[in-house]
Amino acid sequence: MSLDPLYRVIGWLLAFFYIPFHNIGIAIILLTIVIMLVQFPLTAKQARSMIQMQRVQPEIKKIQQKYKDDKAKQNEELLKFYQENKINPLAGCLPMIITIPIGIAVFRTFAHGLQRHLPQTGKMGELYHAICGPSNDTHACTAKLAKASAAGHTPAALHFLGMSVNQTAHGAQNLGGIGEALPYYILIALVAATGWYQVRQTQARQLQSGNTPPNAQMAAMTKIFPVFFAFICFGLNAGATLYFVVSNAWRIGQQHLVIGKLYDQALNTGQIKPSADESPPPEKSKDANGKGTPPGNGKAKPGTKGSGAKGSTAKPDEPPTGTPTATRRAKA
DSSP states (O other): OOOHHHHHHHHHHHHHHHHHHOOHHHHHHHHHHHHHHHHHHHHHHHHHHHHHHHHTHHHHHHHHHHTTTOHHHHHHHHHHHHHHTTOOTTTTTHHHHHHHHHHHHHHHHHHHOGGGGSOOSSGGGHHHHHHHTTOOOHHHHHHHHHHHHHHTOOOGGGEETTEETTOBHHHHHHHHHHHHHHHHHHHHHHHHHHHHHHHHHHHHHHHHTTOOOOOHHHHHHHHHHHHHHHHHHTTSBHHHHHHHHHHHHHHHHHIIIIIHHHHHHHHHTTSSOOOGGGSOOOOOEEOTTSOEEOTTOSOOOTTSTTSSOTTOOOOTTSOOTTOOHHHHHHHO
């Protein structure tokens, strides 16, 4: 499948956002926000599918346990259960199939050179000509930028926060040492930090919704995945790395403010059960005066059932057994 249409859309959006600010970094940030907004309906659908699957997990486990010795029958019963409840177990994966090409297109747009996919005419050609000059020869511009990047000289239009968006951390360090590469390393550290927090946030949400705690393998992935992703960013230019930082930050906010509401609504309506840590505390019992007393304090009031004295279950309007006769006559 050709991704050329996606490349053109990404280039057009970058050119559009560059016009009012004349800042490539702001253009990349706004481009990332637009892409995340476009993907949001798919992300919300994926979250709803996950909630639906969590709601029926007890029934699915019963079926799996009942037919654990007959895998064919187990699959048949699970399929029947999904059909009866109108559940598509693959619905949570389908949005990823759509969003992955978008991520690849963004990555390759930055990796192969922005100028290859930018419009060149009219007002929309401002970014292209700020990078390549008056020439419309994309191949000549690409060759010239490659030489300039190798020498540490890139057009001002590609600079953002002390970085060149078409330069990698490794390339910057080779050109000017650790001081030159420091902004790039900070950006990569932000990728690792936001990735780590995002994984922890997802696991915390799963625990809240009643899922089992992550096993040792999943816990190891929590530590390894952000580091592995940061390692990949060493080979990416600053433009692609900035995209990943902004997209991670967006997903963190989205998980906290929007997707979290879907889980909270499901918890409040009983669609999914909270974990033991999230179960509400038992209600306090009330005494005759209406004052709350902690349940199960192990102390029983004298004269009440369960106090340890046999036969001491006197009714409220009858004197307890063992009351002196004179006292009872006086009360009468």
